[in-house]
Amino acid sequence: MFLSSLLGTSSRRRRSSKIARSKSPSQMPEPSSSSPSPSRSPSHSSSHSQVGQTASRSEYIVDESQLEPVTQPPADVVDLNNDLVNLSAIFPDIQVEVFREMLSNFSDESKLFVITDMLLKNPATYVKGRRRITDQIQEQEPSVSKAEAFRTPAYKTAVRALALREFKGLSRSSIDAVLSESNHSYLDARPTLVDLSSKSWKFAISSIIFRRKPVTSSETEAHPLVAWRVDGGALAPAVKATGNGELDRELFEELILPLKSREKDTRQKSDRAFALSLQTAEAEACEATYECACCYSDSVFEEITSCNAEGHMVCFRCVQQSITEAVFGQGWQRSIHKDTGTLRCPAVSSTDCQGCISAEQIQRAMHETENGAEILEKLDQRLAEHGLLSSGLPLVRCPFCSYAEVDDLYMPDDVRPLRLRLSMVPNVVLFLVAVLLSPAALLLAILSLVWLALSLNGSFRQFVSEQFTAAVGRYQRRRRGLKFVCQNSACGRASCMSCSKAWVDVHVCHESALIALRNQVEQAMSMAIKRVCPRCNTCFVKMEGCNKLTCPCGYKMCYVCRKDIGTSNEGYQHFCQHFRPEGDGRDCMECDKCNLWETENTDAILRKAKADAERRWRETESRELSNAEKAYLENGVGNIGGVGRENGEGLLSYVLPGGKIPTVEEICDFIVETFIV
Incomplete structure (x- = not known):
């Protein structure tokens, strides 16, 4: 009792002394008419709490309107990026990383001309194998993407601070080195930083104590910068603000927008399913449903259609399944009317019904399902393919899309007959005379007898005729040119009609x-x-x-x-x-x-x-x-059947053109190009 009263007295004395010290004359505000009254202090404190709440909410960005505008980069960064664009246009086959490295090491005002001269004179010293793939050059214009351009100092500082806060187990120099390897891109450098952090001793200790696991870059929802905040009464993904407008926008686009898009799609599907269930329940209560003639299930009026002959009622689910099976399965011949692009009536009760589901009703039904637009696009492609094949015209196709056009060498009204090249007649006569006077005359006679015997076989004559006709077509194609430019606005790529690869000047198949x-x-x-x-x-x-x-x-x-x-x-x-x-x-x-x-x-x-x-x-x-391609990867020179010349097996390369026995196609091509006009 005595101890409790003594402790209580001492504690009250300590509290009173603290209050007295906090209200000392040097710290107490002077009384004035503008000082707030005690009755206004609660509202004053509540306003402070509201300000603190707003500040805490501003730490996370929920909506795009909260993003700060991106400031204009400094003049030196703009000049460097302009030089990157110019160098990419001059050398489209070299990666931007080479230009960025050279621009960072040179300080001359005329560095653009110096770098251009160096790359023209001795590119191997600076490129070191860092060249773009040929298909990438064809697909995109020579330009510099945002991830390849020079970063502003403010952006680098914000990325470095962000990485230092997250990966405290790594040294600053290690983080700087990894960021330099990825051009100071936080999202690109994070997988490497996660891997290095998981090997550090700090992470080893924390993983043993707290049973932690490293968060990979693919786990967007579990990303340390992503949090879920209440926005408009519902949870919404938000990204933590970094203080840099450019970095905040990049993180928002890469981390938050995919989550919002997925959430929006999920919400739309659930809302539509809920609305359809309410509509179905109301229709069933009023006995206003219709029975499907295919699956015999009840559907509302908005989810059903009918054929144009006998009026069979078919629900949208049966239409969707029939179209999907026709496009991707075995129901193409049975279900699709190729000439009109409609769906044959799938009613079970009448197999002799000649009616069809119109294309408009097919579109209505397919747009109600997931991936319906893609299935309709595949349906249109197959219908177009059927129309092209049924026309019987010779076609030239784009290997990168479904575009096709009539071959411009198809001239049914002006078929030019094949003629012997007169300039080669003296050479042929001299060659035959030389062969007849040489010991090889016996070999020539034997080959002639063999050819005569084979000519009596109809299948052999047909095979030779097909090969010769194909050789003439290839010869005409080479005379016309092998470059084919797709006229599809979504594609527009150039390709080779011989090997179906992307066209690059000078092109070799x-x-x-x-x-x-x-x-x-x-x-x-x-x-x-x-x-x-x-x-x-x-x-x-x-x-x-x-x-x-x-x-x-x-x-x-x-x-x-x-x-x-x-x-x-x-x-x-x-x-x-x-x-x-x-x-x-x-x-x-x-x-x-x-x-x-x-x-x-x-x-x-x-x-x-x-x-x-x-x-x-x-x-x-x-x-x-192939073996030649594997050899090409090893030493840059393709062998014949994987056999090298250093062992003495490359004798064919000196005796025959190309180092191998010519095929029937090559023999026909040689005869056509040499003797035929």
């Missing part, structure tokens, strides 16, 4: 595919093992030696964790100091520092990158690599 494959493999292998200096943006790869690297600009970094070890004079102290033989890359059992001789198993990384690139190429080309 099938060569573009091999060049694209080689460039794609080289690019994937270089991107898998490259590092970028965060100071001068120079790309480099360690071929041998230790993991302490020094850039020509003086920047020193660790090749394993990308940490700056030159600013703090850390040097070799950054690496494990325990005794180990030189070149030993095994992990240390006594500390967790980086190993001076640790290697990334470059061969395995390169093999994986090469295999992934070849797999993507096979999926695009829909075929496997």
Whole structure:
């Protein structure tokens, strides 16, 4: 009792002394007529709480109207981006990364002309295999995307601060190095940062204590910058503001807009299903439903149609299933009327009904289902394909879309007969005389007898006639030109009518595919093992030696964790100091520092990158690599059947053109081009 009263008295004395100190004359406001009355203090405090609430809400961006306008970049950044655009237009086959690296290293006012001169004289020194794929050059204009352009200093600062807040287990230099590799793009650098952070000792400790798992970049809803806030009485995704308008807009477009679009689609589907259920319940209560003649289910008036002959009532679900089965299944011949593009009546009760569901009703039914527009587009393509095939005209097709047109070599009213090239007659006569006077006359007689015997076979004559006709067509096509430009406004690409590949001047059939494959493999292998200096943006790869690297600009970094070890004079102290033989890359059992001789198993990384690139190429080309193409990937020179000349098996390349026995097509092409006009 005594202790409680004593403690209570002392606590009251402490509180009174604190109040007295807080209301000392030096801190008390002077009385004035403008001072607020005690009765207004609650509203004053509530206004403060409202301001605090608004500030807390402004930390997250829910709607696009909350985004700050993007400020105009500085003049030097604008000039650099203009130089990037000009260099991309001059050298469309070189990646923008090369231009960005060279513009960052040169400080001359006329750097554009200097870089152009260097790339024209000695491109291999600066390009180092970083070239664009041929198909990419054809698909898009030579331009610089937003992710490839130079970033403003404010944007770089905001991205760096954002990465430092999220990945506290990584050093600043490691984060700077990864950001430099991705041109200071937070979304592109985050997968690498997540991978490095999961290997750090801080994450290892926290994962053991708190059972944490690294959040991958593909998990948008679980992204640390994404939160769900109440907006208009409903939960809406929001992104945390970074203070930079450009970065906020980029994060909002990449993280929030896909979530909002998906949420909108889900809400529309649920609202439509709910409205349809209410409408169906009301119609059933009034006995105003209609029975489908195909599935015998009841449907409301808005969800049913009828054929134009006997008036069979068919619900939209049966129409949707019939169209889907006809386009993607086995019901094309049975269900679709090709001449009118309508659906035959699917009623079960009358199999002899000649009625059809009109195209307008088909569109109404298909627009009510998911992916209905895509199914209608496939239906139109198949109907157009049927119309082209039924016409019997020779067609030229675009390999990149469904566009086709009549071959301009089709001239039924003006068929020019084939004529022998008169200038070749003396040469042919001299050749035959020389052969008859030579010991090869017996061989020529034997070949003539064999040809005569084979000519008696009708199938052989037909085969030779088809090959010869095809050779004449190929010859006429080459005379006219192999370039075909698609007239479809959505495509507009140029292709080769011989190999169906994208047209590139000067075009060689099938060569573009091999060049694209080689460039794609080289690019994937270089991107898998490259590092970028965060100071001068120079790309480099360690071929041998230790993991302490020094850039020509003086920047020193660790090749394993990308940490700056030159600013703090850390040097070799950054690496494990325990005794180990030189070149030993095994992990240390006594500390967790980086190993001076640790290697990334470059061969395995390169093999994986090469295999992934070849797999993507096979999926695009829909075929496997031949032995010559595999040899082309290895040494840039295709072998014959995978056999090299250094072993003495390449004798065919010296005896026959192309180093192989000519095929029937090649023989026919040679005869047509040499003797026929």
